[in-house]
Amino acid sequence: MNKGELIDQIAANANVTKKDADAVLSATLEVILDTVAAGEKVTLVGFGTFEARDRQAREGRNPSTGKPIQIPATRVPAFSAGKVFKEKVVEKA
Incomplete structure (x- = not known):
């Protein structure tokens, strides 16, 4: 499904x-984007949580x-x- x-x-x-x-x-999407970009969580009970997560720097390999x-830390x-979202997906499987 597209927009x-x-x-x-x-x-x-x-x-x-x-x-x-x-x-x-x-x-709605703009508010979610702005809130997550500011480092805050957006929780829609039953649906899910949008958030920014920090990834630590790590070592990788050039393919x-x-x-x-060295892969730098990033957000x-x-x-x-x-829970409701997960249950609905499992129910349809």
């Missing part, structure tokens, strides 16, 4: 126009040469699925 299809589903389920659904989805290289976005 357009998601907007169609939201509009149908919430009985709102596609324009309104797009505005709400875009605003072309096989020589060791990455992460999502942890909530």
